[in-house]
Structures are given as C-alpha cells and as structure tokens.
Amino acid sequence: MRVEVKNLSFVYGQGAKALSVRALDNVSLTIEEGEFFGIIGQTGSGKTTFVQHLNGLIKVGKDSGSIKIGEYDLSDKKCDFKSLRSKLGMVFQYPEQQLFGDTVFDDVAFGIKNFMPEKNAEETEILVKEALEMVGLDYQKVKDKSPFELSGGQKRRVAIAGVIVTKPEVLVLDEPVAGLDPVGKREFFALLHKLHKSFVKTVIIVSHDMDAVAENCTRAVVFSQGKVVCEGTPKEIFSDLETTNSLGLGFPVTAYLTARLKEVGVDIDSDLTVDGFVNEIMNKLCGGNE
Amino acid sequence: MKDVSFGQYYPAKSFVHNMDARVKILAVIAYIVAVFLVQSVTTAQGVAFQFLGFGACLLFVLIATLCARVPFGKVLKSIKGIMFFIVLSAILQIFFNASGNVLVKWSFITITDVGLLNAGFLVARISLIVLGASLLTLTTSPVEIADGIESLMYPLKFIKFPVHEFALIMSIALRFIPTLLDETDRIIKAQKARGADFDSGNILKRVKALMPVLIPLLISSFRRADELADAMDSRCYSGSKVRTKYKKMRLTWRDLVATVAIAGLICGVVALNVTGFLAVVVLL
Incomplete structure (x- = not known):
C-alpha cells in the first residue's frame, strides 16, 4: 500500500487560543510500498502527531489536507478505519505498557478477536504461534504466562507480536528502540528486517537514533516545528552536518567520520551504513585491490 | 480526553489570577x-x-x-x-x-x-x-x-490532624491528573490501533471493552507511585517538620x-x- 499525504495540517487545542499549538504545518510526503522509511526530528516536532494520522487515530480535519493509503481515503468520513487498522499496524512508544491480558496468548490474540472475529480457535492459535515465533519467543514456554512476569525486552516482543498477529502490510513504529540496550537495539532491527522480508511490505519508523536510521532506512524525512524540512536517503540527509545540527539532531557516527576524513583530504563515498563505510575505507586503503 | 472543562486551569494574567x-x-x-x-x-x-x-x-x-x-x-x-x-x-x-x-x-x-x-x-x-x-x-x-487549603486547614493541627500530609496527598492527586489523562489517551489509542472498539454495543459490552485500558492504567499507576515514593525517599523527604514554602502566599x-x-x-x-x-x- 502506498502512503500519500498531501498538505496535512493539524492544530492541538483549537478551542482556546492561549493553549493551541500548531503540530503539523502543510506536510506532504509519499511513502512507496517496499520502503524502510525513517521519520526523524526533535521532540515536539510533530512526528508522533503525523504517524497517528496514518491509521485514523487522529482524524484529518476539514480543509487540513488529505491522506490516501492504498485504496483508503482517510479524509473521507466514510472511510473504514477498522479495516485500515488491520492492514496498517501501529506500535507505540513503550508498547509493553499496553499489555493487559491474563496470559500472553490472550494478549496477542486481542487483535484477531477484533479484526477477524470469523477465525476459530485453531486458526487463532496458528496465527498467535506464528507471531510469537516471529518475534523470537518460544511459543510453548510463554503462551500461558502472565505478560507481567516477563522481562522488559520480552514484554516488548509480546506487544509487537500483538500488533503483527493480523499480518499488517504496513508497520508503523513510534520510537521502537527507546530504552533498549545496544544488543537489544540490534536484535530489534534484525527482527524488523525479518518482518520486512515476509508479510510486512512497508516499515515506517520514528526514531531519535540517527545511527539506526542511517543503518536501516532506505529513505527518511526530517520534521522540524511541524514541517518537513529535509527528505531523501540517509546519505543525502546527513551530507551537511551543520544543517542537521542546527535542527537539533545528532548524526550517525559514519557521517561524522566521513566529514572529518574529508577535512584531511580523504573522500569516502559510502551509503553511511557501517558495512558500507568500512568497505569503502578498505577499498581506499588497499587502492581498490582486495 | 482533552475537553474536560470542569476543573481546568486557564492560564492568564489578571486581577483574579493574582489573588491569594x-x-x-x-x-x-x-x-x-x-x-x-x-x-x-x-x-x-x-x-x-x-x-x-x-x-x-x-x-x-x-x-x-x-x-x-x-x-x-x-x-x-x-x-x-x-x-x-x-x-x-x-x-x-x-x-x-x-x-x-x-x-x-x-x-x-x-x-x-x-x-x-x-x-x-x-x-x-x-x-x-x-x-x-x-x-x-x-x-x-x-x-x-x-x-x-493547607493554609486554611492550619488550625486543625491543634487537634493533631496531619494537615501537611493531607495537603501532600491532595497535591499529588491533582498533579497526576494530567499525566493519567495523557496516559489514558495513549493506551486508548494503542488498543484502538489493535482494533478495540469503545463506541458501540450495549453498556455491558462497553464496560468490558474498557478492561484493556483500565488494567494497563492501574499497573502504571502503581509503578508511578513506587517511583515517586523512591524519589521522595532518596531526597530524604520528611513531611511537615521543617519544610518551608517556595511560594509564600x-x-x-x-x-x-x-x-x-x-x-x-x-x-x-x-x-x-x-x-x-x-x-x-x-x-x-
């Protein structure tokens, strides 16, 4: 499903002028099917407001733009949001805080119960098992446990299993690696790539972690004060470190090294992933010979 | 969740705002x-x-x-x-x-x-x-x-009523209303994204539909209370004995x-x- 947003605007607290905040200002962007798309920006730049529009949790206001996702027109009042939400999964910040089921199984099956009431017990079990194994948990071991007795990382995996259990085509994640350690982060992105190779066609992540964006995303946008200020591949976005710095963002370590090497006259032209960067340096060092 | 008007503070500079x-x-x-x-x-x-x-x-x-x-x-x-x-x-x-x-x-x-x-x-x-x-x-x-209210209840101290603690409970409760509202909003959205439906069906069905919101909310409230107690302990909070006020009325x-x-x-x-x-x- 293609995501097409045109001239989207949104104001919080429209009633009282003293309290109103312009969260989105004329945002237009298109995300093609198959992309691993990053959304970066400072806290309060409108990223979360933007992604919450994508599955109709925040409705598109009158005269404030349009959103089309596949055949769904979200600016249309008659849009079938329930069916849209089954195809566009959304993982919130700290998803482990939304767990509620008596058992892990119940919690993961919640989405099936809501979106696919026609599934019988057997079919449900197959789907739940598949989802839990997808996120790297042992189905037999965890299914009857209470989600609250699991570790933090396991809880997060359960929560994500609860979103992907209905096999959404588009997966939107809001700060998915916040609070994870480096190993946890790496594992998490490996999981996202695994999902991206199976039924999830498009991944959209909101992140503060510039290294993660450079390493994983095919394309990204930068939000600042409700506007899209920069759009392109990580390489294009981080080609000018001063601009990203002025927007209050950090930069990936590979971009920083590229800039510093340029200062001393070494030109490294890589895609800013760690592997790509190292390969490029090796090439330079060995003069092109392996 | 955002339009709870009764009891909402409207920030402004005015005669009444500046009153005691x-x-x-x-x-x-x-x-x-x-x-x-x-x-x-x-x-x-x-x-x-x-x-x-x-x-x-x-x-x-x-x-x-x-x-x-x-x-x-x-x-x-x-x-x-x-x-x-x-x-x-x-x-x-x-x-x-x-x-x-x-x-x-x-x-x-x-x-x-x-x-x-x-x-x-x-x-x-x-x-x-x-x-x-x-x-x-x-x-x-x-x-x-x-x-x-704490200041007005001061006379009750003489009958050993824990005025300061009472006021503390009250201000903590008030302080966390917006936090809990935000949290409720977020959990409702998260469950809606998983297809939860809060707006249809009869009363019984709607109350049941709220469980996926209430349970996480309750759990996070306990977590918050724990964290707050730890934070107060680690700063040696000791109740009313020798505390002064930042803002004198x-x-x-x-x-x-x-x-x-x-x-x-x-x-x-x-x-x-x-x-x-x-x-x-x-x-x-």
Missing part, C-alpha cells in the same frame, strides 16, 4: 452562601424580588469573569457537564410539585405555578453555584488550591477589594430578601 488562593477559596464559599441566602417564597408577588437576588449573584460572576480575563464560553462550558443533573431536578420539580395553582392537568401529570417557579429557582441556583466554582478552578492552578489590595465585593454581595442579597419579604407582607 485562600481568599479565592473563602470567596467562593461566601458566594455559595449568598446564592443559598436567596430565599424561596411561594407567593407570586415575591418572585420578582427573589430573581433580583439571583440577578445580583449573576452580575457578580459576570464582573468576576471579566476581571479574570477568562472567555465566557470557557465558564459556560462547566454547566454543560452537569446539564443532565440540572434538567433532571427541574423535571422533578415541575411534575411532582402539587402545591399552588394548577396550570395544566393531564392524566397523572399536574403542573402548578409553584412547581414551575421552584424549577426555575433550582436551575438558577445550581447553575450559579457551578459558574462560581468553575471560576475558581479556571483561575487557580491545582497547586495553588492545594496550598490554599501574601494578601494584597486585590484581596481586600474582593472581600469588600463579596461582603457587598451578601448584604445586597439579604437586603433584597428583607425587602421582598416586606413587599409580600405589605401586598397581603
């Missing part, structure tokens, strides 16, 4: 007393005078709203919240008051002039009280209210003006009551 919270609390109590002082009289001749009393209270609220620089719409919104209650009590008064002259009689329904008057009376009384009370919460931040000329105004209101209402009573006596 204690005086504001006492003024609201005095104002409510004034509204209750407006007497109900059953003869039609006295009616004009009674509603004059309410008129005085309304005028007082209007002037106070102007002085507070709060939009009238914001204040009126507070009535919307208890509209059901107001309408219900009016209906009860109209249909089930049997005294006075009968105006309409249709099967078991009897509407009398006294019933209608009492209904109007009740609606005016409730609305005026809510308007005044909402003005307090609109112009005074929760922290200020808690501080004010001080009485100013504004508080004097407000006190005079509210005293004037009460005197006016009493005067109208007496003249109304006299008028009724004279006419009889």
Whole structure:
C-alpha cells in the first residue's frame, strides 16, 4: 500500500487560543510500498502527531489536507478505519505498557478477536504461534504466562507480536528502540528486517537514533516545528552536518567520520551504513585491490 | 480526553489570577452562601424580588469573569457537564410539585405555578453555584488550591490532624491528573490501533471493552507511585517538620477589594430578601 499525504495540517487545542499549538504545518510526503522509511526530528516536532494520522487515530480535519493509503481515503468520513487498522499496524512508544491480558496468548490474540472475529480457535492459535515465533519467543514456554512476569525486552516482543498477529502490510513504529540496550537495539532491527522480508511490505519508523536510521532506512524525512524540512536517503540527509545540527539532531557516527576524513583530504563515498563505510575505507586503503 | 472543562486551569494574567488562593477559596464559599441566602417564597408577588437576588449573584460572576480575563464560553462550558443533573431536578420539580395553582392537568401529570417557579429557582441556583466554582478552578492552578487549603486547614493541627500530609496527598492527586489523562489517551489509542472498539454495543459490552485500558492504567499507576515514593525517599523527604514554602502566599489590595465585593454581595442579597419579604407582607 502506498502512503500519500498531501498538505496535512493539524492544530492541538483549537478551542482556546492561549493553549493551541500548531503540530503539523502543510506536510506532504509519499511513502512507496517496499520502503524502510525513517521519520526523524526533535521532540515536539510533530512526528508522533503525523504517524497517528496514518491509521485514523487522529482524524484529518476539514480543509487540513488529505491522506490516501492504498485504496483508503482517510479524509473521507466514510472511510473504514477498522479495516485500515488491520492492514496498517501501529506500535507505540513503550508498547509493553499496553499489555493487559491474563496470559500472553490472550494478549496477542486481542487483535484477531477484533479484526477477524470469523477465525476459530485453531486458526487463532496458528496465527498467535506464528507471531510469537516471529518475534523470537518460544511459543510453548510463554503462551500461558502472565505478560507481567516477563522481562522488559520480552514484554516488548509480546506487544509487537500483538500488533503483527493480523499480518499488517504496513508497520508503523513510534520510537521502537527507546530504552533498549545496544544488543537489544540490534536484535530489534534484525527482527524488523525479518518482518520486512515476509508479510510486512512497508516499515515506517520514528526514531531519535540517527545511527539506526542511517543503518536501516532506505529513505527518511526530517520534521522540524511541524514541517518537513529535509527528505531523501540517509546519505543525502546527513551530507551537511551543520544543517542537521542546527535542527537539533545528532548524526550517525559514519557521517561524522566521513566529514572529518574529508577535512584531511580523504573522500569516502559510502551509503553511511557501517558495512558500507568500512568497505569503502578498505577499498581506499588497499587502492581498490582486495 | 482533552475537553474536560470542569476543573481546568486557564492560564492568564489578571486581577483574579493574582489573588491569594485562600481568599479565592473563602470567596467562593461566601458566594455559595449568598446564592443559598436567596430565599424561596411561594407567593407570586415575591418572585420578582427573589430573581433580583439571583440577578445580583449573576452580575457578580459576570464582573468576576471579566476581571479574570477568562472567555465566557470557557465558564459556560462547566454547566454543560452537569446539564443532565440540572434538567433532571427541574423535571422533578415541575411534575411532582402539587402545591399552588394548577396550570395544566393531564392524566397523572399536574403542573402548578409553584412547581414551575421552584424549577426555575433550582436551575438558577445550581447553575450559579457551578459558574462560581468553575471560576475558581479556571483561575487557580491545582497547586495553588492545594496550598490554599493547607493554609486554611492550619488550625486543625491543634487537634493533631496531619494537615501537611493531607495537603501532600491532595497535591499529588491533582498533579497526576494530567499525566493519567495523557496516559489514558495513549493506551486508548494503542488498543484502538489493535482494533478495540469503545463506541458501540450495549453498556455491558462497553464496560468490558474498557478492561484493556483500565488494567494497563492501574499497573502504571502503581509503578508511578513506587517511583515517586523512591524519589521522595532518596531526597530524604520528611513531611511537615521543617519544610518551608517556595511560594509564600501574601494578601494584597486585590484581596481586600474582593472581600469588600463579596461582603457587598451578601448584604445586597439579604437586603433584597428583607425587602421582598416586606413587599409580600405589605401586598397581603
């Protein structure tokens, strides 16, 4: 499903002028099917407001733009949001805080119960098992446990299993690696790539972690004060470190090294992933010979 | 979740905002007393005078709203919240008051002039009280209210009432309302994204649909309480013994003006009551 947003605007607290905040200002962007798309920006730049529009949790206001996702027109009042939400999964910040089921199984099956009431017990079990194994948990071991007795990382995996259990085509994640350690982060992105190779066609992540964006995303946008200020591949976005710095963002370590090497006259032209960067340096060092 | 109007602080710089919270609390109590002082009289001749009393209270609220620089719409919104209650009590008064002259009689329904008057009376009384009370919460931040109440309850210390701890409980509760609202909003969204449906089905179904919101909310509240207790412990919080205040409350000329105004209101209402009573006596 293609995501097409045109001239989207949104104001919080429209009633009282003293309290109103312009969260989105004329945002237009298109995300093609198959992309691993990053959304970066400072806290309060409108990223979360933007992604919450994508599955109709925040409705598109009158005269404030349009959103089309596949055949769904979200600016249309008659849009079938329930069916849209089954195809566009959304993982919130700290998803482990939304767990509620008596058992892990119940919690993961919640989405099936809501979106696919026609599934019988057997079919449900197959789907739940598949989802839990997808996120790297042992189905037999965890299914009857209470989600609250699991570790933090396991809880997060359960929560994500609860979103992907209905096999959404588009997966939107809001700060998915916040609070994870480096190993946890790496594992998490490996999981996202695994999902991206199976039924999830498009991944959209909101992140503060510039290294993660450079390493994983095919394309990204930068939000600042409700506007899209920069759009392109990580390489294009981080080609000018001063601009990203002025927007209050950090930069990936590979971009920083590229800039510093340029200062001393070494030109490294890589895609800013760690592997790509190292390969490029090796090439330079060995003069092109392996 | 974002349009809970009753009890919401409206930030602005104004005469009323700058008043001492204690005086504001006492003024609201005095104002409510004034509204209750407006007497109900059953003869039609006295009616004009009674509603004059309410008129005085309304005028007082209007002037106070102007002085507070709060939009009238914001204040009126507070009535919307208890509209059901107001309408219900009016209906009860109209249909089930049997005294006075009968105006309409249709099967078991009897509407009398006294019933209608009492209904109007009740609606005016409730609305005026809510308007005044909402003005307090609109112009005074929760922290200020808690501080004010603590200061007002100070005399209770002499009967060993833990005033400071009570005020602490209150301000923590108030402090976490917005946090919990945000959290509720977030969890509702997360469950909606997983297809939860909160807006359809009968009552039982809707209550059941709320479980996926209430359980995470309860758990996170306990977590928050734990963390807060740890944070207070690690800073050696020791209750009321030697704590001073960051913001000292001080009485100013504004508080004097407000006190005079509210005293004037009460005197006016009493005067109208007496003249109304006299008028009724004279006419009889």
